[in-house]
Amino acid sequence: MLNFQGETADTVSDISADARKRLDNKTKPPGSLGQIEAVAVQLATVQGSVVPVVDPARIIVFAADHGITAAGVSAYPAEVTAQMMANFASGGAAVCVLGAAAGASLEVIDVGVNADLEQLTGVVHAKVRAGSRNLLEEAAMTHEELDSALQVGREAVVRAVEAGQKCLGLGEMGIGNTTSAAILTGLMCGASATEVTGRGTGLNNSQLSLKQRVVADAMQRHALLADDPLECLRNAGGLEIAALVGAMLEAPAHRLPVLVDGFIVTSAALIACRLKPSVRDVLFFAHQSAETGHALALRQLAAQPLLQLDMRLGEGSATALALPLLRGAAAVLCDMASFADAGVSTAE
Numbered sequence: 001m002l003n004f005q006g007e008t009a010d011t012v013s014d015i016s017a018d019a020r021k022r023l024d025n026k027t028k029p030p031g032s033l034g035q036i037e038a039v040a041v042q043l044a045t046v047q048g049s050v051v052p053v054v055d056p057a058r059i060i061v062f063a064a065d066h067g068i069t070a071a072g073v074s075a076y077p078a079e080v081t082a083q084m085m086a087n088f089a090s091g092g093a094a095v096c097v098l099g100a101a102a103g104a105s106l107e108v109i110d111v112g113v114n115a116d117l118e119q120l121t122g123v124v125h126a127k128v129r130a131g132s133r134n135l136l137e138e139a140a141m142t143h144e145e146l147d148s149a150l151q152v153g154r155e156a157v158v159r160a161v162e163a164g165q166k167c168l169g170l171g172e173m174g175i176g177n178t179t180s181a182a183i184l185t186g187l188m189c190g191a192s193a194t195e196v197t198g199r200g201t202g203l204n205n206s207q208l209s210l211k212q213r214v215v216a217d218a219m220q221r222h223a224l225l226a227d228d229p230l231e232c233l234r235n236a237g238g239l240e241i242a243a244l245v246g247a248m249l250e251a252p253a254h255r256l257p258v259l260v261d262g263f264i265v266t267s268a269a270l271i272a273c274r275l276k277p278s279v280r281d282v283l284f285f286a287h288q289s290a291e292t293g294h295a296l297a298l299r300q301l302a303a304q305p306l307l308q309l310d311m312r313l314g315e316g317s318a319t320a321l322a323l324p325l326l327r328g329a330a331a332v333l334c335d336m337a338s339f340a341d342a343g344v345s346t347a348e
């Protein structure tokens, strides 16, 4: 089996074994750093080095609007997507301040916001179309639009790598996108609409029932596509979700660790991992969102989330909070003394 850039599975497992051995020689009881040790081994394996590097790190926010908002599936009006783009550009959004606090740079990409944002500086303009189509009436994207949105994601990763970035956090902005994420999660996990549909930005009970009906209708409409992840994405996804998939598909070739944010980014991960299983190796899951369906999606991916803070925001906010944990894991492998270095006695 070939992984990464033509390496054999044996080389990959050698690096994992070396990293594991290195950790076991550090001045601590074996395994005592718990999940941080698993993160350290995964980072080493992704980068092909027992001294992994996490910085500089960049958070990328892909943004787009959704035709499905016409069905009343969000507590907020669709205009909020464009308004939040201005907020990202001026540094006022949660991901801006959390990213800055975590020492990560931020790139915000307009993949399909339904507003003319050309005058907005500090945003990457890569609009494929002004919002996806209403997925209850027609496919959310044409084949060409899907290809273009996937390409926007791939190019963002290449740009980050060329700028020397060593780790990425992936986030999104798009009013209505928890509906697309729910449909994709339901189709990829074989779960029911009630299991995957949550309140998103804060729907009340009657709004939630309506959203569940929308998700159930869409899942029924697209059920035959469940074996074709790309067609699921084209029919029920969004332009920013497609860009997220493109970014994930690109990351393994660059040995780039990727922090996955919440429910929406994880729905993209379900698609990307089905399309290319080696994507799973580079993914780190920042948190378990409070949004219904996220726990189920994480289970499907055998993912152990790093944080559980009852967050349900998106934007990449949790990737900023989890980044220091990756840094800590790398520091343990790189900088901690071994028993021999420090003259500490090993277990009897």
Ligand SMILES: Cc1cc2ncn([C@H]3O[C@H](COP(=O)(O)O)[C@@H](O)[C@H]3O)c2cc1C
Binding pocket: 073, 074, 075, 076, 080, 084, 172, 173, 174, 175, 176, 177, 178, 179, 199, 200, 201, 202, 313, 314, 315
């Ligand atoms: C002010 C504001 C800022 C946000 N930042 C992220 N989201 C989050 O909420 C949206 C998804 O929820 P739904 O499917 O219910 O519309 C996405 O834009 C997501 O990133 C926000 C939502 C709002 C209102």
Ligand SMILES: O=C(O)c1cccnc1
Binding pocket: 178, 200, 201, 261, 262, 263, 264, 265, 289, 290, 291, 294, 311, 312, 313, 314, 315
């Ligand atoms: O988990 C998420 O990513 C999420 C949940 C609700 C609203 N927006 C994002």
